[in-house]
Amino acid sequence: xxxxxxxxxxxxxxxxxxxxxxxxxxxxxxxxxxxxxxxxxxxxxxxxxxxxxxxxxxxxxxxxxxxxxxxxxxxxxxxxxxxxxxxxxxxxxxxxxxxxxxxxxxxxxxxxxxxxxxxxxxxxxxxxxxxxxxxxxxxxxxxxxxxxxxxxxxxxxxxxxxxxxxxxxxxxxxxxxxxxxxxxxxxxxxxxxxxxxxxxxxxxxxxxxxxxxxxxxxxxxxxxxxxxxxxxxxxxxxxxxxxxxxxxxxxxxxxxxxxxxxxxxxxxxxxxxxxxxxxxxxxxxxxxxxxxxxxxxxxxxxxxxxxxxxxxxxxxxxxxxxxxxxxxxxxxxxxxxxxxxxxxxxxxxxxxxxxxxxxxxxxxxxxxxxxxxxxxxxxxxxxxxxxxxxxxxxxxxxxxxxxxxxxxxxxxxxxxxxxxxxxxxxxxxxxxxxxxxxxxxxxxxxxxxxxxxxxxxxxxxxxxxxxxxxxxxxxxxxxxxxxxxxxxxxxxxxxxxxxxxxxxxxxxxxxxxxxxxxxxxxxxxxxxxxxxxxxxxxxxxxxxxxxxxxxxxxxx
Amino acid sequence: xxxxxxxxxxxxxxxxxxxxxxxxxxxxxxxxxxxxxxxxxxxxxxxxxxxxxxxxxxxxxxxxxxxxxxxxxxxxxxxxxxxxxxxxxxxxxxxxxxxxxxxxxxxxxxxxxxxxxxxxxxxxxxxxxxxxxxxxxxxxxxxxxxxxxxxxxxxxxxxxxxxxxxxxxxxxxxxxxxxxxxxxxxxxxxxxxxxxxxxxxxxxxxxxxxxxxxxxxxxxx
Ligand code: SF4
Numbered sequence: 001x002x003x004x005x006x007x008x009x010x011x012x013x014x015x016x017x018x019x020x021x022x023x024x025x026x027x028x029x030x031x032x033x034x035x036x037x038x039x040x041x042x043x044x045x046x047x048x049x050x051x052x053x054x055x056x057x058x059x060x061x062x063x064x065x066x067x068x069x070x071x072x073x074x075x076x077x078x079x080x081x082x083x084x085x086x087x088x089x090x091x092x093x094x095x096x097x098x099x100x101x102x103x104x105x106x107x108x109x110x111x112x113x114x115x116x117x118x119x120x121x122x123x124x125x126x127x128x129x130x131x132x133x134x135x136x137x138x139x140x141x142x143x144x145x146x147x148x149x150x151x152x153x154x155x156x157x158x159x160x161x162x163x164x165x166x167x168x169x170x171x172x173x174x175x176x177x178x179x180x181x182x183x184x185x186x187x188x189x190x191x192x193x194x195x196x197x198x199x200x201x202x203x204x205x206x207x208x209x210x211x212x213x214x215x216x217x218x219x220x221x222x223x224x225x226x227x228x229x230x231x232x233x234x235x236x237x238x239x240x241x242x243x244x245x246x247x248x249x250x251x252x253x254x255x256x257x258x259x260x261x262x263x264x265x266x267x268x269x270x271x272x273x274x275x276x277x278x279x280x281x282x283x284x285x286x287x288x289x290x291x292x293x294x295x296x297x298x299x300x301x302x303x304x305x306x307x308x309x310x311x312x313x314x315x316x317x318x319x320x321x322x323x324x325x326x327x328x329x330x331x332x333x334x335x336x337x338x339x340x341x342x343x344x345x346x347x348x349x350x351x352x353x354x355x356x357x358x359x360x361x362x363x364x365x366x367x368x369x370x371x372x373x374x375x376x377x378x379x380x381x382x383x384x385x386x387x388x389x390x391x392x393x394x395x396x397x398x399x400x401x402x403x404x405x406x407x408x409x410x411x412x413x414x415x416x417x418x419x420x421x422x423x424x425x426x427x428x429x430x431x432x433x434x435x436x437x438x439x440x441x442x443x444x445x446x447x448x449x450x451x452x453x454x455x456x457x458x459x460x461x462x463x464x465x466x467x468x469x470x471x472x473x474x475x476x477x478x479x480x481x482x483x484x485x486x487x488x489x490x491x492x493x494x495x496x497x498x499x500x501x502x503x504x505x506x507x508x509x510x511x512x513x514x515x516x517x518x519x520x521x522x523x524x525x526x527x528x529x530x531x532x533x534x535x536x537x538x539x540x541x542x543x544x545x546x547x548x549x550x551x552x553x554x555x556x
Numbered sequence: 557x558x559x560x561x562x563x564x565x566x567x568x569x570x571x572x573x574x575x576x577x578x579x580x581x582x583x584x585x586x587x588x589x590x591x592x593x594x595x596x597x598x599x600x601x602x603x604x605x606x607x608x609x610x611x612x613x614x615x616x617x618x619x620x621x622x623x624x625x626x627x628x629x630x631x632x633x634x635x636x637x638x639x640x641x642x643x644x645x646x647x648x649x650x651x652x653x654x655x656x657x658x659x660x661x662x663x664x665x666x667x668x669x670x671x672x673x674x675x676x677x678x679x680x681x682x683x684x685x686x687x688x689x690x691x692x693x694x695x696x697x698x699x700x701x702x703x704x705x706x707x708x709x710x711x712x713x714x715x716x717x718x719x720x721x722x723x724x725x726x727x728x729x730x731x732x733x734x735x736x737x738x739x740x741x742x743x744x745x746x747x748x749x750x751x752x753x754x755x756x757x758x759x760x761x762x763x764x765x766x767x768x769x770x771x772x773x774x775x776x777x
Pocket of ligand 1: 310358359360361362363364365366388423426427428429430431
């Protein structure tokens with residue numbers, strides 16, 4: 001398509017809401033934006049939330065052309081890194097908390113069957129209903145049936161990675177049910193009909209001017225004189241969603257934690273949209289991955305310290321809600337918990353890879369990742385981007401070839417890393433992402449053994465080199481020689497193993513004079529953010545005033 | 557096979573069967589070297605100072621009252637422009653003693669709840685609290701009759717929360733262990749007014765929850 005919006009090509013979404021279904025949040029009638037089913041941007045809504053677009057290297061190369069995206073990302077990630085470092089630094093027992101968080105999660109995985117049964121028992125004892133779903137289709141079916149049984153055709157939603165992962169909104173739309181995202185960033189993404197690019201700040205790839213355009217074009221009831229001051233944009237969203245909250249009959253959420261010994265569910269958030277959804281409607285449906293169970297109520301004291309500081313860089317996020325089944329006279333009088341597998345048991349079966357299930361979706365690893373900071377979330381082709389996505393997405397899609405299928409774009413994800421180790425250092429539950437990446441690379445090679453191309457040997461060599469930081473650095477230095485052979489086009493088309501594995505399907509840009517790791521270490525500090533004089537909550541203020549943002553953790 | 561049995565069987569198979577039959581290992585086997593208590597005594601002036609510092613940092617408004625009568629005066633001042641205030645069933649009546657004649661008191665209880673639309677027409681809410689965490693500037697409500705249903709502290713735009721200084725603990729684990737006596741109560745942890753930084757990480761206070769939070773620190777009963 002030749003139409004452009006905000007400098008990005010407009011493409012028809014691979015899958016959008018059917019025309020006869022009300023578009024959540026607006027009707028896309030405004031001038032300049034094209035029909036409502038067009039995405040605002042270059043990421044059409046995919047059929048498979050865990051597998052869209054091309055392989056990582058191809059998508060990354062494309063993303064690197066987008067300077068606006070890189071500016072938005074660099075700004076956002078450097079801001080959040082500084083905030084996180086400040087609030088983590090003031091906790092004297094941070095390492096002990098990380099150790100406890102890691103140990104609790106290891107314990108959870110080892111006792112998962114009993115803990116799930118215990119959680120189920122306690123939720124039921126308090127008046128809740130528990131459903132089990134083997135996969136996305138089954139979970140979507142359960143939720144759609146529950147909504148239809150209430151006789152409504154719209155629901156409000158709290159930001160939730162699990163429901164994104166199963167494509168719940170699209171599944172509900174196909175059944176004539178409109179799902180309204182209520183988290184500000186999710187609302188932006190939904191109105192733009194593109195995909196989230198960060199697990200905590202899903203619209204991190206958008207700047208204020210773009211968001212203003214999206215609101216004016218798609219919200220339907222945005223004030224015509226709307227400016228791009230963040231406060232005004234947020235207030236437009238408040239007014240837009242207010243009626244929805246007050247009249248909604250059914251809400252759908254995720255959960256950050258499900259406590260086995262009490263049946264208590266937890267949602268961590270910032271804006272109050274979570275509280276609205278969890279409190280006002282008559283019926284609440286919560287979709288939770290089976291790995292989100294924690295053994296005891298007191299385990300929350302560990303995670304409610306680790307999560308906010310790691311994710312939003314706050315001492316505590318503005319709102320955390322805890323509920324146990326149904327409380328007569330207070331909140332939803334009907335509560336359903338859907339426990340979701342959708343590939344998690346495949347991850348669990350891998351003794352090394354299973355640590356990916358420890359993730360509490362704080363997003364700290366995204367914010368420190370030099371690869372993520374440059375390519376953004378969309379290049380990972382999954383609702384789980386960044387370092388955690390690189391280990392989780394291939395494993396979650398293992399049964400459909402995500403780990404071993406050599407034509408599967410997800411199989412390239414474990415290579416989306418420089419193995420610099422920053423993700424491991426910040427991870428609040430100490431997931432050793434670099435080691436798992438290396439392990440998955442080896443798995444991918446093993447699965448591919450016997451192919452006549454020498455791919456296997458090349459990857460084994462790559463894994464050998466990459467599994468040791470010193471070896472990797474030496475290899476990088478050697479690769480500096482590549483500058484000589486690249487020629488005037490600056491691209492290398494064939495390289496000896498192990499690098500031939502890369503050039504097999506794509507050109508390799510000529511290596512930089514300085515290795516990436518050298519450059520990362522030596523790079524100048526990012527330029528100080530520019531405060532917006534008309535906006536008291538501007539960047540300058542945000543960087544120093546210990547602000548909160550977005551939606552803490554998950555519902556995720 | 558039901559989905560439930562199927563998922564549980566898959567989990568057991570993934571674990572190799574060994575742990576699945578081994579019975580629950582006590583979760584006490586997890587090493588906990590972190591601080592289970594802060595250094596400051598609950599309710600101490602030092603702990604209260606830390607709480608105030610954190611609350612202000614989150615742009616909550618903090619007021620200190622020396623007596624119940626002073627609480628009433630502060631509440632009266634804060635609600636001077638409010639035409640209505642919703643209150644939970646067992647709010648300390650003395651706290652409302654200085655309300656202006658122009659402020660209607662709207663009662664709410666589990667057995668007599670206001671609808672969301674009714675709450676939307678109310679200007680403010682006054683509640684007590686269950687516990688406050690100094691380290692993180694967090695106030696926890698647990699839905700007891702002096703705090704009320706979750707909806708009343710959510711829909712009105714102004715929340716006045718009275719915290720007794722003896723309810724202030726320093727560290728998160730101290731609060732969690734206190735709350736663990738009644739895990740079934742619906743809890744709301746509040747750390748400052750609602751906020752978002754979804755737009756370029758620029759913080760905006762007050763999105764869907766109350767846009768203004770006043771905390772009144774009251775002496776122990
Ligand atoms: S892997 Fe660790 S750092 Fe990354 S999102 Fe999960 S918990 Fe956070």
